[in-house]
């Protein structure tokens with residue numbers, strides 16, 4: 609196992625009714641609150657009314673910041689920071705999924721920082737020497753795990769770059785997670801978020817070290833949990849047990865715990881982020897298209913782990929199969945699961961144009977943690993194989 613330091617500063621309040629029970633208490637000390645949310649699902653689901661009532665009863669001044677889009681832009685971050693400064697906001701309350709949480713993390717820094725946060729923190733890693741605005745989150749869709757880390761993925765539309773950075777100072781102070789809030793998530797988004805969870809685990813699992821380590825064991829249990837509970841939630845979207853497990857699987861996948869001692873890959877994330885920067889495609893859908901093809905490119909370089917994946921995650925019996933055949937059977941099982949979920953399987957279906965592939969491939973960051981480091985030429989090959 610590699611050396612590591614572990615800390616996670618976010619306090620989680622999990623379960624049915626947690627917002628009603630804890631929100632007033634958690635916002636004590638802040639009079640003016642920036643309520644950040646997305647395109648309106650919280651108004652349709654009733655979550656907005658519930659939160660407004662709690663905040664108004666507690667005597668808060670609520671400054672609304674709606675309209676945070678999927679794949680949040682740097683321009684939106686700047687607009688949020690400007691509003692927070694102008695209105696003397698003391699705390700940000702982000703209500704939504706990864707996009708709302710990530711945008712709010714960047715706003716929490718931009719509102720307190722005089723320079724350009726893109727140039728100094730996202731274009732390259734920086735050192736945060738200011739105290740960002742306090743941030744609390746209320747999660748409404750399971751997927752990114754952004755509720756329990758300092759990661760924020762932002763799209764700079766002008767530069768056509770979508771990139772994430774993880775600063776511990778941007779961890780939310782608290783995360784309220786009521787699984788019943790996810791009941792209204794459309795199935796297409798539920799499965800894309802579900803695949804994002806699986807991807808976060810696989811991107812960590814398929815990396816050195818391969819020798820016995822507790823993170824790999826936890827990850828096998830988590831992957832099986834995601835697969836099992838997604839199947840249940842597809843059948844019954846209001847299954848509390850399945851929704852709870854998925855919500856916590858998402859947090860467990862990205863609260864940094866499973867990454868301890870692991871090198872981590874995230875090459876598929878690097879590729880998907882640039883597909884997103886050019887086409888605004890859905891994050892989980894992009895990952896679903898890329899993963900099986902990418903794994904067929906690298907499985908020989910991490911063969912023992914791909915064999916383990918086939919046997920321990922998908923329960924495939926060896927029955928005389930060679931290591932290579934077993935590894936490929938595991939990847940085939942993953943591809944079949946993607947089809948079972950109804951996720952897209954081609955870049956064409958995502959709305960990517962063939963003539964864009966070369967430019968997008970050249971813009972992708974290369975992960976040092978992959979079993980085999982990609983070249984831009986190989987990324988282009990992967991994109992072409994994914995095209996149709």
Ligand code: NZQ
Pocket residue numbers: 645646647648649650653676677678679680704705706707708710748749750751752753754757759760761772789790791792793794797801804862877891892
């Ligand atoms: O915008 P509204 O109207 O709220 O609708 C949203 C949005 O259309 C809808 N939704 C959310 N909760 C709902 C609901 N609809 C009905 N009922 C509810 N309860 O879901 C749609 C997608 O929301 P979004 O936040 O965009 O999805 P997700 O959570 O998948 O976040 C995606 C973003 O997070 C980044 C992605 O790249 C992408 O930009 N990521 C962030 C990470 C992190 N911070 O650690 C890691 C990830 O790998 C990822 O890159």
Ligand code: ZN
Pocket residue numbers: 752804807808877891
């Ligand atoms: Zn992801």
